[in-house]
Amino acid sequence: MDQVTNNLLIELEKTQHDFWNISRETANFLSILIKSTQRKNMLEIGTSNGYSGIWFAKALKETGGKFTTIEFYDKRQSLAKEYFKQCKIDDIATFLQGSAVEVLENMPENQEFDIVFIDANKREYIKYFKLTDKMLKKGGIIVADNVLSHAEKVKEFVDEIDADERYQVQVLNLPAGLLLAYKISD
Numbered sequence: 001m002d003q004v005t006n007n008l009l010i011e012l013e014k015t016q017h018d019f020w021n022i023s024r025e026t027a028n029f030l031s032i033l034i035k036s037t038q039r040k041n042m043l044e045i046g047t048s049n050g051y052s053g054i055w056f057a058k059a060l061k062e063t064g065g066k067f068t069t070i071e072f073y074d075k076r077q078s079l080a081k082e083y084f085k086q087c088k089i090d091d092i093a094t095f096l097q098g099s100a101v102e103v104l105e106n107m108p109e110n111q112e113f114d115i116v117f118i119d120a121n122k123r124e125y126i127k128y129f130k131l132t133d134k135m136l137k138k139g140g141i142i143v144a145d146n147v148l149s150h151a152e153k154v155k156e157f158v159d160e161i162d163a164d165e166r167y168q169v170q171v172l173n174l175p176a177g178l179l180l181a182y183k184i185s186d
């Protein structure tokens with residue numbers, strides 16, 4: 001990680017509870033996952049101030065990939081855009097503003113991603129899953145944060161993806177609980 005990005009991430013960690021950012025451990029784990037599996041096209045649902053996105057887009061810069069992220073609060077999105085410029089990752093990023101379900105419903109028919117990170121409204125995880133499943137091909141990965149910290153709210157989603165034979169699922173005991181699902185077949 002370059003010095004400017006590293007310093008910014010350390011600064012942002014001071015307000016991580018105000019912006020509901022993922023933990024550093026989770027971010028670092030996902031950065032390794034993106035690089036080691038050579039992900040090229042990532043969707044994030046829930047940008048906040050861009051903390052997780054900085055980790056992801058930095059990793060995607062190394063794989064030659066692209067990053068798309070959705071947020072409905074323009075103030076948070078503006079902060080994220082500014083930080084992405086500082087870290088020189090704005091050239092591979094697309095910021096979409098609006099309610100995630102509506103934004104997903106309005107994506108082109110042929111939209112594809114090879115990794116989707118779910119981290120917005122917990123009760124809507126099930127909807128995000130249903131809407132992004134068709135954008136993921138065999139070999140794609142869905143990741144969702146807060147599956148242990150908000151177990152009750154995300155139960156319907158976790159039960160559904162766990163019972164889906166097209167996905168191989170594991171919940172990792174990282175802070176907040178991280179669900180990882182690998183798409184075995186279309």
Ligand SMILES: C[S@@+](CC[C@H](N)C(=O)[O-])C[C@H]1O[C@@H](n2cnc3c(N)ncnc32)[C@H](O)[C@@H]1O
Nearest residue numbers: 020021022046048051052071072099100120121
């Ligand atoms: C947990 S925070 C995301 C944290 C970010 N991924 C990180 O780790 O830096 C969730 C974000 O999702 C946004 N959000 C919540 N519900 C949403 C919705 N229905 N559509 C779009 N954004 C939403 C919130 O405004 C908030 O900024």
